[in-house]
Amino acid sequence: MKSESLPAAPQAATVTSELLAQHSITPSEYERIVAALGRTPSLTELGIYSVMWSEHCSYKSSRVHLKRLPTKSDRVVQGPGENAGIIDAGDGWACAFKIESHNHPSYIEPFQGAATGVGGILRDIFTMGARPLAVMDSLRFGPLTESKSTPREVIHKNHSIVEGVVHGIAAYGNCFGVPNLGGETRFEECYSGNPLVNAFALGLVRRDEIFYAKATGIGNPVIYVGAKTGRDGIHGATMASEEFKEGSEQKRPNVQVGDPFMEKLLLEACIEAMKTGAIVGIQDMGAAGLTSSSCEMGARGGVGLEMNLDHIPQRETGMTAYEMMLSESQERMLLVADKGREQEVLDVFAKWGLDATIVGTVIAEPRLRILHHGEIEADIPNTSLTDEAPLYHRPVGEWKAPVPAEPTKSALDKLGYEDQSSTRNHTDDLRTLLASANICSKRWVHEQYDSMVQTNTVQGPGAEGGVMRIKGTKRGLSMALDGNGRWCYLDPKLGASHAVAEAARKVACTGATPVAATNCLNFGNPEKPEIMAQLSNAIDGISEACIALGTPVTGGNVSLYNETRGEGIYPTPVLGIVGIIEDVAKTVPAAFQKAGDSVLLIAPAKLPTIEDRLREFGSSEYAKTILGELWGTPPSLDLSAEAALQKCLAEFADAGLLHSARDISDGGIAVTLAEGSFENGIGVSAHLQEGPDLPIAWQLFSETATQVIVTCDAAAVEKIRAIVSKHNSLLVQNIGETVKDRFRIQVNGKTVIDESVHGLQHVWAGALEAKLYDEVLA
Amino acid sequence: MKAHVYVTLKRTVLDPQGQTIQNALRKMQYQGVKDVRQGKYFVLELDGSLDAAAAKAEVERIAKDVLTNPVIEEFTYKLEEGA
């Protein structure tokens, strides 16, 4: 490719304010573009800037705040800034993992939006040379049952979003052949117009075989591989950076369509091609496809890329440079090969029946230069698109949730706070909670996912964390996702710390030591100062908790503008935590295993005051589901007690003391005990002792943090006490024993719940299907 | 020339997808739909080297050998001249 014979600069576009508005470029941003180029941009260049400077690609509102996250430890091999973070997993293995949102596309077209979300995160993992080992998803939907605030049409739409998203995730991951370990699924009204689909993936790579998305070696060929380019998703990246308005659904024709079969071939071919040693750098074409992969690879290597679009494999005829550079067709990769060895790479792709074409060259000037039909269509300094993209210190206001700080009288009355003789039926309350959307079994979701392919799944969906073995070693990896938007709405900082603590606690319950984190920050419109306050505070909360628990953040994703017609979501940071188990045979299950075991509650030694607990109860599932109210704050959280608890759990597991471990979260101790009973039909006979002035519902259903239930042989109890006694911040209470088929709880000597395990399981197991059943169209 | 091939489950084979759609239509108050059968639709673009009789034979063979599983499916087709 000889650029000398070409005109010096691309043809200037006729720039009008409408054109800029269509590209979501502000007048001041346009001035920066002109300054960076030293001339008026071409239309293609304007398009390239619009996607690279979009919130989705540039993180322009969040970057200054993300810098506060801890990103380093002895385990971290690769922190934020690459396709995925990488940690050392031991025995020469490294583990690449990341979580990413696909929220907006999943609202517009649930099946394809969710499917391509899975496809994108898988490519992020295998471009680093890692074979995907497991995926999980964190999903948020609007309610499934009608209420005063959610009319029938909205419910109908929510049902179809749930169906489509779950089906899309299943269809893509199952065909690709990666096990899905579940994750979490929650329902709140604020997600009706803004569902959240956050996809997590984790892969394994030998430590000395990691690949990076970096172009090097002047004169090296640039190779395009995978699916042909069509007009899919043009401006997807800018769409993901705008609020939904009336008519956003009209963007439907541009929705990207995923092809998991193609992706599976791409995986096998890429891994095989990497083994030839002829690949220098590789990046997947995600948002803004060709554009982001080419300028980011160039920028990381301090070089430039010149590409001739005449050589791009095209699915449609008559595509312009603008369209090709902005296309978001899926299942494509850009790679740089060693000059002279490109044929080895092309041969591998030919074996797998994939298009692989040389489309350009690495050049010395650090620019992105695009040629098409003998014209220069774009010629841009790389760094103006990446590191020097706009960075906004958006005004950070204050956020205070518009809810009462203290419980209302009606809530207290329903709780029987004043009148201890209240005749609340706690068994009925438990049943209602077990059947509620957030607590009920998610079997309907995760049975649609292949959770066992690759034969590494030691603990699949429905347990505390997912556990995978690493073949050829004794080791295992444990992983969990967590986020509680309602808690973050009440207190973004504390709520975000809880997301870290709970995800890490779930991982610790399996017997693993949590070692690293990835985060997906789902928020509303950052141009509103109160939303920026939520974001900034949440980042502080994540940062504090990750430091305290020794889990640096190695990457992730920020999704802003999750608003429809001005209605925003709860601030929803979702955390993924990865932990390591030295001996995977010592993995601790979450379900009670046999009758006659001791049941222990391990909890902070210092409980909150009665006043604090009253405030905290307003954030519980009980308050939401049974009382229909929301007040106060999330539970308080002592991060040093949390760290101590997680250390204890690893120690118990290593010593082989536990038969099961489960963290207490949504629905409190009663729900935790019930959920532990279902898998094996082993229930409990438990006795809770607490201050007599507390309402019973409170003791059964409050969601005090840093608490776990473990079961063990009676002989192990003293050993567990000895381990816990090393930490002043924690206490052990022996609350009873496991029994066959029965579920019984006494509070201060009075039996408050007495049911068959089967009876409770019945309401829990079938609730989600029952809610969906009426309206679902397969 | 184009060939349009329609593949459906045999009448004797239960079509749960079709039934589900029919049930949904009924729930959505669409009256007057007695039965729904769903299937697949293929468009084969022929390169013009075959005459009508040869094209007919070729399309039938493709439909029978590749596009349908004769254990559960059947097909119909039509040829579109000059398209």
Added chain:
Amino acid sequence: MKFGVLVFPGSNCDHDTYNVISEIAKQPVTMLWHDSPNLENCDAILVPGGFAYGDYLRTGAIARFSPVMQSVKKFAADGGVVLGICNGFQILTEAGLLPGALMRNAGLKYICRQVYLRTETTNTPFTGTLKKGEVLKIPIGHMDGNYVCDAETLAALERDDRIVFRYSTAQGEISPEANPNGSLGNIAGILNEGRNVLGMMPHPDRSSESLLGSADGYRIFASMVLALQQNESRSPAVQEVAAR
């Protein structure tokens, strides 16, 4: 003795199946690419699960035209032992090596879970170490596992003792509740007339180690190894056929 695992574009249980033979059964095993012209002297062929050709068109429909499948047909006709698991079962029915077809699950959804199978016959190279009526815990993972065939075929399967596994309860009871996908007669696995080809929807490859929740599936591979050892001491004819 050598096992061969077929690999089609889109196979995704090929490594899992290979791993069971090499790491647990500790037997020689090789991967056979879909366009292999022969079976490289293998004594048994495993058709693994996955989504060959993306399951596009119909499950197994495109895979059956692969060059390697022509060799497999010949191998099976000459009495060679072939096990098709999940997508492998679908491919074998499409290829006409087994009767009937696998349709969309009655619930119309993909289902991944542990199920129980009752062993209906031990007169096969795949179940020789099992007892008739023995219940195995083996997982399924499929969207199209709903076995159908016409009445005559069903009668022949029953009469010739060619139904190898049926979905059952943990206690071995055959009931509609124990049927995960609507299969005719709770059928989970069947033999060809020669009794040397087995197709089954559940995954023995995923249940060959207790660490993964069940080792019951391994009994099927162990039976195959035993049958092949007995066969080896008798006649080399099958190997010769494979070499051709």
